[in-house]
Every structure is written in structure tokens, then in C-alpha cells.
Amino acid sequence: MSNKNLTRRGVIKTGAVAGAGLVLPTYLRAQDSGFTNAPTGDTVTLGFNVPQSGPYADEGADELRAFELAVEHLNGGGDGGMLQTFSSKALDGTGILGKKVEFVTGDTQTKSDAARASARSMIEKDGAVMVSGGSSSGVAVAVQALCQEAGIIFMAGLTHSNDTTGKDKKANGFRHFFNSYMSGAALAPILVDQYGADRKAYHLTADYNWGYTTEEAMASSTEALGWETVNSVKTPLTQTDFSSYIAPVLNSGADVLVLNHYGGNMVNSLTNAVQFGLREAEANGKKFEIVVPLYSELMARGAGQNIAGILGSQNWDWKLENQLGDRYSGTNAFVQSFGEKYGFPPSQAAHTCYVQTLLYADAVTRAGSFQPCAVVEALEGFEFDGLGNGPTTYRAEDHQCFKDVVVVRGKENPENEFDLVEIVEVTPTEQVTYAPDHPQFAGGALGSCNNGA
């Protein structure tokens, strides 16, 4: 600090410039529009926050493809995809409210800190008015809370834990994907139908939040129909070899193994179970069975031959319309435009993200405003059809979509790597509907919608 050229004139000059600088700018606290990131130009920015690295990078890549496709369709490009079949005709391919849709992407890394950092940069830097995507419930809950605080709409991607629309639900957050309870409610009757009511189940559960809610849902739905839960064992999420957990299963008196695992966990545990000969084993005079509550095409691909004959549930499958007819219209339109662009059929993660984007755009158009509270009002209780799941409702009480759940089984002889599962049955909406204050979802409150400032 040896500034020797400190002159009186210099000081006055600097002072004057600094003073002018502080006075000049328009001092804005709240934006004129009254809500966060109101789009001002002729474009609107959406934020797509997906895992691009880490264990769910495959799902993330597929989600991103779906988002790009959705933006293309919203802006009037391509063949329009589900816009042709969607029951609401508010969208006309001119963007949203006449504004061209642009998007920014970010990497959640499947960590809530990283996901929030990337969502905050979308909100604070890029001016995103809606954030969507993600492939884990922890991330969904974290980003949903952030969006609530910032006054942005959050359209959840793949998140299956009850908590997202249960104890961690938020007024600014919406989930199209199904949840653990629905998996349990959809699977239980079919399990009883296929394997009999007199069964003893052994649960292996991934030791984290999603695992707990899935185990609880599976156990309570199957017990209600006469099954007995012999034992449930938690396995560390980082486990790659499950032999030590599988070995005691056969001598436990159980005759069904329920694998509450997802992603790499499920691929490994199922492979171990098959290696141990559980598929050929007999217990209590019955054939031993394995159940995987949450299925995904990407997991099925990972597990290969081992998946054959194993039951599970899905939010959506690309063969729905072909096999079960018009009720699931929209499926083929989406599969066709996705396939044309990328060369293979979309996964359920891609489907839910695509649908969420359209639903948001449609809600904004119907509300006539990007204002979050107006969008929330337009989405609450919204009944729609033609987006691949049949008639669907966005329930106002918890912002969860209610629709049919697909029960699938791994194919014995898959023809190609995209056709690994066969649809066993579709469980109708009424059977998977629950009261908003159901014990598995208790303890949270939506609160009021937040427009931010």
C-alpha cells in the first residue's frame, strides 16, 4: 500500500465517479412482474437438471433426449409427438404463450448438493422459470424444496419414493411418476394371483429412504392379501456383492424374495440370487420366486438373462398402445418421434420427463401466465388423457398424478435389447389410489404456492 500519487484532485475525481456509480443504477428489489424470472423477451428458459455423471447417468441421458424432443415439439418442430394426441389442445407449436422455448442443462451428479447448485445457477443466472428432471428421490426432494423457496415450478422427473409427494411435498412441485405405494398396490394382487395367497416373503432392502418406503409399501400391500413377511434385511447402498445376504434366504422358511433395490444394486443382487439357484429352488413345497418392485428397461438390460420371468412394476412401457389398445394413446406417437430422432425406443424416465414438460407448457398456456401460482392452479386437479398412461389426474391435495400402473415380467426370449419385458397386466387407477392422509404419506404439508419476487 504505497500509493504515492495521492493528490487532492485524484481523490475528488475518484469520489465523484464512485458516487455517480452508486446513484445511477436503477435499484430494483422485486421484479416488475411480481414473480421470479418472469420471461421478458420473446423467449422463455426452462432448466433441465439431470444426472450426467454417476450411477444414473444412463437415465439422465435418456431424460435429456426426451427434454430436447419436447422443446422441439413445443416450438413446432418435428412431427409434434404427443401434442397430436394430448386431450388439451391449448398448445399449438408456437412455443409457450408465443415465446420460443429455450433450455439450459445441468448435472445433478445424483447428489442433492450438486443438484441444488446446478438448479440455483439455472434460476439465478439463466433465469429459468421451471426446473425439471432428476433420477433420484433425494435429489427430487432437495430441488423441490429449493424451487418452492425460490418461487419456481418444479416438475419432478424419475422419483419413486413416497416422500416426494408425501412428507416432503411442496406446493410448487409436481410429480407425474408413480410411487412406492402404487407399486405395492399394483403388484400385490397379481403376485397373489400368480403365486398364491399363502406365501412367505423375505425382503432385501437398499438401506436408504427409497428402499424403506418401497419395503413398507410392498410389505403392507402383500400382507393385506394374506402373505407373511418372514424377515427384512437392509443392504448398504454401496454393496456390489450380495452373496452373503442371499445365502440365508433359502433357510429362512421364505418362499419369495423381494428385492427392494434399484439400478446397479438390483442388477447385482438379482444376478447373485440367480447364481445361488433361487430360481430353481423349492421352499415350503412351492417354487421359489423373486420379485423386483420397481423395474426399468436400463436395469433389465444390465441384468440380462437373469431378469427372465421376474415380476415388477413400471410407470409406462413403450409397447403399451400396441398391446393394450387406444386407452394408452400417445404412446405410439411419442415412441415414433423419439425413435426417429434417436434410433431406439424411449425409457420410462424419458417418457415422464417429456410428459412433464408438455404438462407444464399446457398449464402455462391455459393459465395465460408464467406466474407460478397461476400454473399451480391450472395443474391442480387437472384431468387429461392422450399422454400414454390413459386418463390421468393431477390430484390437488398432494400434486401426485394418478393413473394406471403397468405390471411387467422379464421376457424369457427377448428378440432385441429394447424388448426385454412383457406386459402382464395393467392395474387400473382406482386400485392404486390412496387417501392424501394415508399413513405412508403423512407428516408433510403442501403449504401455499410461492411466486418468489
Add this chain to the structure above:
Amino acid sequence: MLGIKGKDLTVFLLVAALALLAPFLLNPFPVDSAMAQFNAGYPDLMQRFVIFGIFAIGFNILFGLTGYLSFGHAAFLGVGSYAAIWMMKLLSLNIIPGIVMAIVFAGLFSVVVGYISLRRSGIYFSILTLAFAQMSYALAYSVLTPLTGGETGLQIKQTDTPLLSNIPEGEIGRANLFGLEMSDSSILRFANWEFTMNVGYYVCAAVMIVAFYLAIRIFRSPFGMMLRAVKSNQQRMNYTGLNSRPYTLAAFVISGMYAGLAGGLMVAMDTQVGPERMFWTASGEVVLMTILGGAGTLIGPVLGAGFIKYMENIVSKINSTVLHEWFAFLPDGMEDFMVTIFYPFVGKGWSLTLGLMFMAVVIFLPGGLVEGGQRLKRLFRRKKAEDDQSSAAKTPAE
């Protein structure tokens, strides 16, 4: 001034100026220009810069001075975060109690971990600290779910009613400092430039300046000298009859408290905690920051923290659409070619770029970014000196 002088004072004033002017320095490009992609002056990232700066400064007190390489420092960051969020949920939404408790709990935890781990040195010490951190992570992730919220973590909810704060019915509490909300910002606009002055950021910056000042004092104190002695030859020190354990433990606890402070600030700025904050990669990150910036130097860790966070948040957001925009002026074939070449290094490939840069720094600048700066300065000086010499040669001898 303030008991520091000379070079230290210059560095301190430089850091203070950088911290206070960051909203302007980090947003050098007009909002609607193509270069706006590289602007880093938004609240979240600025907060992260200084918070991780504090974390790295604290880590450097241990690693830079004593040479003990802790591979589990993220555990203290996590403990601090959990302590802070519980204070906010239960006691007050004012951030001060939260931050104080974050420092206290991280300090207590580091006494325990330090007491056990410091019985060994070198690689064994690193492994012990790593084991503790992974243990804390596993506990937070599943075993202690009622206390930590498991994988989902903890947030402030509508149902939370802190003792000392009045929250209007149906509203979710927000972190504040005596009524000033952390998320409040004012935006200054000059023509096409936009500068966001965020309350939370300035709170962090003020804390960072204090933390940095404390670090300088520690570096220059007799205690700091003792720690340097541990680094250069601990055995010889022990043979002279000096018990070095209390010094290393003190350094360990101080740096644990710095980590706790960083954790508390993270919660104050963004009211949520998740267990992956304690994962070993988070511990590794602070090691990278310190080495990248220059271990044992004052300003190095701050630079390293800024560098890594910039890569993670800015470079990771460049996707193929953005690349296509950049190279749109080239003919089609060339455009695709350039995009193909650059694509693996941006977006999800940001860690690849970071890795390459890290390798380059370690190989060519073993002293970190600080050494790079010094070399530049020397180059500059030498030229000046040569000029002086040559002019001296020209003056005829008397």
C-alpha cells in the same frame, strides 16, 4: 495495520478487495452477449467460492503447515451443517446460533477424530481420517436417519417452528441475519451489464475475510512456526524433548472448526443438508483445491477453491447446443467437427478438463497456481531489471 505488515498486508487487502468486488469482477460480460455463459457472478456460485475458500483455508492450516494429509475433512463440514440446520429448525432462523453451533460441534468431533488419528502419521493418518469420514457418511446416510434425514437429508419445513422466530402461518422459514434475508439481492444494471449484490454473499465474504485474517495470524505466530517444524522434521522435534502432539491436535481442531464454519455457512445460504456432503469425494475435493492453489501458501487454497467450483458450475453447463452456437460461423462440416472435438471436454466432461488441468499444474507448477503467479511476476521483474541494467550500461562512466 491489524498486526500484519508488508507482503501479508498486501495479500490480505487483495483478498478483501477481491471478495468485496466479486459481484463486479465475476460478471465481466454483458448479459445478452455470447460470453455471458462464462459469467460467474450469481449468488449461489459466489457463495460457494467463499465458503469453499474458508474450507480450504482451514484445511491448509493442517496440511500446509504440519504436512498431515487429512482425507476426511468433509466429515467436519457435514457435522457443522447438521448442527446448523438443527439450530435453525429448533432455535432460531437467525444464522448466528447455527454457525456458532456448527463450529462448536465440528470442533468437538475433530477433537475425537484428531485424538485417535494423530497417533499415527503419514499414510496411516490419512487412512484413519478417511475411515472416520466414510463412517460418518454411512451413519448419516442410513443408521442415523431419524437425526439426519437419511439420503433425503434435512430441510426447513413448514412444520418447523423455531423457538425464537415467528413465522407467519403457512410460510416456510428463511434463514436471516437479524431480519436481513440471505436470499435478498439487489441488482445493479449498467447498460447491458447486470451485477447481483446478494446479502448472503456479503455475509459469507465478511466471514471469509475474518477467517483469512485469522489464518494469516496463525501462519505468522510462534504456534505456526511450531507447526512448520512438525512438517520439516517431527522426529527431531520429539528428540529435543518437545511434545509435538498438542500442537498437531490444536492444528487439527482449528482446521476442523474452519470446516464446521464452512458447513454452517453452507446451511445458512442454502437451508438443506444431504449426507453426500461427507462422502470421500468431498474430502478429496478440498485436498485438490489446496494442492491446485498451492499448499502452504496463504492465498493458494482460496484460488484453488474458486478454480474448481468455477469448473464444476460453469464448464459443466456448456452443452452441445451451446457449442453449436459458438461454432455456428464455421461451414457445416467444420462446425460439427469442432463440436465433436470440444464436446468431451465440456458439459459432463468437466471433470476430465479439471483432471487435465490438475495434471498440468502438478507437473509444471508443483507449487500450484501461486507458483504460476510468482513465475509471471519474476519474469516481469527480470525484464525490468534487465532494462535497468542495460540503461546503466549505456550511461558513460564518470
